[in-house]
Amino acid sequence: MPIRIAYINFWVDPKNDGYLTQFISENIGPVELVRFNENPDLLIASCFGDINRVLNTRAKKKIFYYGENLTNYPPYNDDQLLYETFDLVVGFKSSNGHVRFPLWLIYYPYYNYKADDNVLKYVQNEYDRNMQTDKTIFATHVARHDRNGLRSLICDEVQKYGNIMYPGAFRNNTNRIGLSSKDKIDYISHSTFNICPENSGFEGYCTEKIFQAFEGGTIPLYWGVDSPEPGIIHMNKYCFCRGVDTIKHAITHPDEYTKGALFTNDAPKIVSDLYQNLIEHIRVLI
Numbered sequence: 001m002p003i004r005i006a007y008i009n010f011w012v013d014p015k016n017d018g019y020l021t022q023f024i025s026e027n028i029g030p031v032e033l034v035r036f037n038e039n040p041d042l043l044i045a046s047c048f049g050d051i052n053r054v055l056n057t058r059a060k061k062k063i064f065y066y067g068e069n070l071t072n073y074p075p076y077n078d079d080q081l082l083y084e085t086f087d088l089v090v091g092f093k094s095s096n097g098h099v100r101f102p103l104w105l106i107y108y109p110y111y112n113y114k115a116d117d118n119v120l121k122y123v124q125n126e127y128d129r130n131m132q133t134d135k136t137i138f139a140t141h142v143a144r145h146d147r148n149g150l151r152s153l154i155c156d157e158v159q160k161y162g163n164i165m166y167p168g169a170f171r172n173n174t175n176r177i178g179l180s181s182k183d184k185i186d187y188i189s190h191s192t193f194n195i196c197p198e199n200s201g202f203e204g205y206c207t208e209k210i211f212q213a214f215e216g217g218t219i220p221l222y223w224g225v226d227s228p229e230p231g232i233i234h235m236n237k238y239c240f241c242r243g244v245d246t247i248k249h250a251i252t253h254p255d256e257y258t259k260g261a262l263f264t265n266d267a268p269k270i271v272s273d274l275y276q277n278l279i280e281h282i283r284v285l286i
Contacts, residue, residue: 006040009049019106066091067103069202092204113272130217137191138162194218201225
């Protein structure tokens with residue numbers, strides 16, 4: 001019989017709201033989507049709603065998947081409450097019993113790691129292709145907001161060296177682009193630098209932003225709580241914006257950031273293990 005899956009407090013976003021359904025279908029067995037009030041075998045929830053809706057839903061097992069900084073989404077920042085509510089907690093952290101499966105993975109339609117066709121090869125191929133695009137724009141930044149002011153700080157420093165094009169809602173100064181990842185990547189592929197800081201810091205917090213910057217064949221100007229995916233991404237392929245000197249160095253020495261492969265020799269095993277670890281945890285759960 002198929003595994004009956006329901007969602008609650010989850011994204012309404014075609015880029016990622018169906019990823020886990022497909023992941024389970026590809027790796028564990030057939031699935032059937034049902035409503036959360038139909039006593040599903042597996043209830044999958046995130047942080048976009050009242051946790052009492054989860055507590056009041058009958059399901060055989062419950063998974064919490066988060067793609068956000070939980071500090072900004074109380075009460076979901078309480079590990080003890082998560083453990084009391086859910087059978088499995090999945091997201092950025094790899095500590096305190098969380099299963100690490102970072103958000104950037106669910107932006108790509110890969111559900112396991114095959115040697116000849118995988119997320120790393122896809123991003124590397126797109127990087128190689130878009131590195132050949134005419135770089136008619138100095139720098140780009142695509143964002144909807146700047147709640148903590150960090151994006152403004154980085155952009156103000158970068159614009160001392162050249163013009164920045166903002167095709168999103170934040171500081172918009174050109175034609176707005178579409179909402180899809182492809183729209184964004186096609187646009188930034190014409191820039192040398194892409195400013196792509198995370199919106200906040202959180203353990204293991206690495207979203208799609210730096211990977212999309214790579215897809216566009218750009219030099220990412222990045223900020224986060226720590227180096228992004230340090231075992232996966234070569235550290236010489238991006239500028240971690242720790243201050244004005246790091247930004248100045250990247251802008252005045254761009255060739256240093258365009259040599260060699262994006263990903264480390266250990267990257268395939270690390271990514272494969274991320275898939276396999278989640279597969280095994282869900283398999284045991286159901």
